[in-house]
Amino acid sequence: MVTTARRAHVSEKAGRFTESVIREMTRQALAHGAVNLAQGFPDFGAPDDIKRAAVEAIDRDVNQYAITWGARDLRQALAQKTAWHLGLEIDPEREVTVTCGATEGMIATLMATVDPGEEVVIFEPFYENYAPDAILSGARPVYVRLHAPDWTFDPDELRAAFSERTKAIVLCNPNNPLGKVFSRQELQLIADLCMEHDVLCITDEIYEHILYDGAEHVCMAQLEGMRERTVVVNSMSKTYSVTGWRVGYCIAPPHITAAIRKVHDFLTVGAAAPLQAAGAYALSLPREYYHHLSADYQARRDLFMPALEKAGFGISVPKGAYYVMTDISRFGFRNDVEFAMHLVKEVGVACVPGSSFYSRPEDGANQVRFCFCKRDETLLAAVEKLSKLSA
Incomplete structure (x- = not known):
């Protein structure tokens, strides 16, 4: 019938x-x-040596599940690189989650930290995933305009976007789609609002090493008072020209990491094991x-x-x-x-x-x-x- x-x-x-x-x-x-x-x-x-590291990992039979939240050698390599690059000491056992690309890292973080009805501040124009990620998390996106030609924001417009319902702000620095690099002064204003309103900053830093004309990359977690309220989302994709590998990661305080790991576990289980091994090699490359x-x-x-x-x-x-x-x-x-x-x-x-x-x-x-x-x-x-x- x-x-x-x-x-x-x-x-x-x-x-x-x-x-x-x-x-x-x-x-x-x-x-x-x-x-x-x-x-x-x-x-x-x-790079040929990064590709060889992946092939060698497959030949060594690194072909079964890694630890759900990331192979230990990759997490340790991430901690070592974060120490010299950002000057931040992170615990690879309690503060790192390896994800299937930064894309999964962002949605896993939002689902782990935001409740339905809460608000997420997003600068626009924005990378097209951010608004759907907020919606899928049950949150309401609140947009703050970056104004051409310099793609700056109005401090009063940003301040007005924060309320008692604001749970997080999403930042992309350096920025996709604009190529903007947020200044230390801009980041400090954002940080001050996050601390004033007890808001989490989720910062996508996948282009951290692609900078021009002497521009300086500042990670939000480096600013005083922000280490405990920042989630850094990143990936191997852009820095090592392996966008198809889908190996990303989140760095966050232990209690937030624990929540991200739970969501990540049931979203994807884990990223590809041999590519995680190759990622550990890539992170050891000289400066x-x-x-x-x-x-x-x-x-x-x-x-x-x-x-x-x-x-x-x-x-x-x-x-x-x-x-x-x-x-x-x-x-x-x-x-x-x-x-x-x-x-x-x-x-x-x-x-x-x-x-x-x-x-x-x-x-x-x-x-x-x-x-x-x-x-x-x-x-x-x-x-x-x-x-x-x-x-």
Whole structure:
């Protein structure tokens, strides 16, 4: 007997956001043979010695479950790197959780710390996962605008976003999609509000080593009074050019770590064991590796930015990460989606519509994001195609 379903069988939460626009633009790039400057993954190989470490781990039969919250050698390596890089002594047994990428680290942290009805402050434009993560956690996102061209926030607007319902603020530093690096003064203002309102700071620092023009990365946990109220979310993905490995981690005080570990256990059980072993090796690389990484990306930025400006895009030169948010108002399209589809289909370059980074799509209607984590040949091919645009 065939019956008709009386209910939609889809949750209210799932109806409040869309699939990833970033990953949809990668599919569009593949469909149209376009240069993919949409999704932030390198099109060049990971370092050979890191790849060998993964192969050797598989050959050694490191192929079964690791400890749920992370292999001990990886957690110890994370503690050692955090000590020299951030000057923070962390307990690898009680303050580190290895996750399936920073993506899982963020949702696991929010689910472990936020209750339904509470509020999470999010700077916008924001990396597109943050608002759905807050919604899936039962929280209400509260947005604070970062204003072009310097992508600064109004202290009064931020202060007004905090209330007795605020449980956490999400920070991305260096920032995706803007390439902004928050100054120490900006971070101190955020920290003061967190301490005043007893609010947790969840800081995504996946681009911590990709900095330009002498920009300084400051971790929120380094500021006085914030160590006990900060969760640092990070990953191997961007620093070691292994975005497909999905090995991330959270650093948090012991009682918060215990909650994150419980959620993580039932979300994914654990990250891939041989890739955790390779991650432990990667974290032991000398400090020169990070200097070269930043210099290489700065060269790519400096190759690509002038071409964007010449083609007619309005730009704010990024100080970190490997993205640039551009203004497209000179091109005369109705909105960012129409422009992005024209660019991928007719010009042969994929970008991300700016509206996907805002709570109100109309606020990003004159913006698109490009990434430049690509080989010089790829960037030069994009430059040639973009030169045919007319503003």
